Amino acid sequence: MRNDTKYALVTGASGDIGREIAIALAKQGFHLYLHYYRNKEAIQLLREELLVFDVDVIPIQADFTNSGQITWLQESIFQLDVFVHAAGNSYYGLFQDMPDQEIKNLWDIHVHFPMQLLQKWIPKLQHSQSGRIIFISSIWGEVGAAMEVAYSAVKGAQIAFCKALAQEIAATGTTVNIVSPGMVDTKMNHLFNEEEKTAIITEIPMHRFANPSEIGEVVAFLASDRASYMTGQTMRLDGGWFMR
Template structure:
């Protein structure tokens, strides 16, 4: 790989937020590894769109609940300058009714396996002159949410992990930051009915949900040279919903 090229890996690139992150980074000239689990069609459509930017696009399939798949993914990446963890799922319901397997899956996808990947990839990122680690967490990881207790817990764990890792590797110049969106207009949030959405919009000072592209732009900033002195930070993107 040429020294003047930059490669970014985006987990969950087939999702609404992952897609917009890919586009925003491609606009900045990053070549891309696009991770997905099941939605191969979405990745194929995204590849077609990214042709406009003249960057290399390498799709990688891996199930984040399968340890063998994680090992294969670790060995599939060569140069790496930016790691963005946007893969995720949610569970909506009473915590006492939540199956153990759902709890385990949330932990694996949001915390365990990205940590495992980074154990092997941190040396690659530290060899870059602009290594970046960026996690897409959630406002629920900061303030918690009823009916999404386990999801709030793993999102909070992401924030704690990034703060600690940022301190550990700061001297190498590799930064570690978190983007913490509030409500984003994605398929994952379409589980709310119109009445629930209206109630949420009433609470948000800007009276709208974030666009996935707005999350992508924040990630693009954190991946750029403009954010070279920013590390260990949680950038909240919530339209003024939770101010403190």
């Protein structure tokens, strides 16, 4: 039985961006499924932080490189109004040296697994009065990046998938959008040393990296009724880095 209660699933909720997305959605009253892979402690801490918002918080552990967990995860979600795919990892190095398993893992985590989940969950989202699908992609999916070739490829695939799916299901009122951050102050970007970070910052017109909370606020907007007529769009948050 449905009521005015809304549930959102955030994949990769143990990461810096996923955490801020969860907080922003909780502020709007969403009950949450919080997916994580290994960092259970981060989810427990986040769950305690979310108590102030008086929402249900349901942790869900799953390995997005393990196809055997797809059916289990599909059947673990009951009501679903918002799907946010923020899970991800990266690989930095020459493409010619990249192991096949790393390529497969990137594909599974960023594209294959969420596509399979949505095949099962789209009817749930369409049953909602305000179904939302939101992918956290990257500017590298739009412009590409040397040393992150495979990562750029899967992020580009996310954008193409969302644009096509948005057209396919728009008539049902379910929206599909992409948030495309530039450089964000996350642990994943700590692989750069201070000299490299400074070089990047000098290229960004706003002269700083994005805060993860800024990504969360954009996702919260896309999940809200205010974005009910916005679909198939890529919202870039890069501080003016790539104006093209």
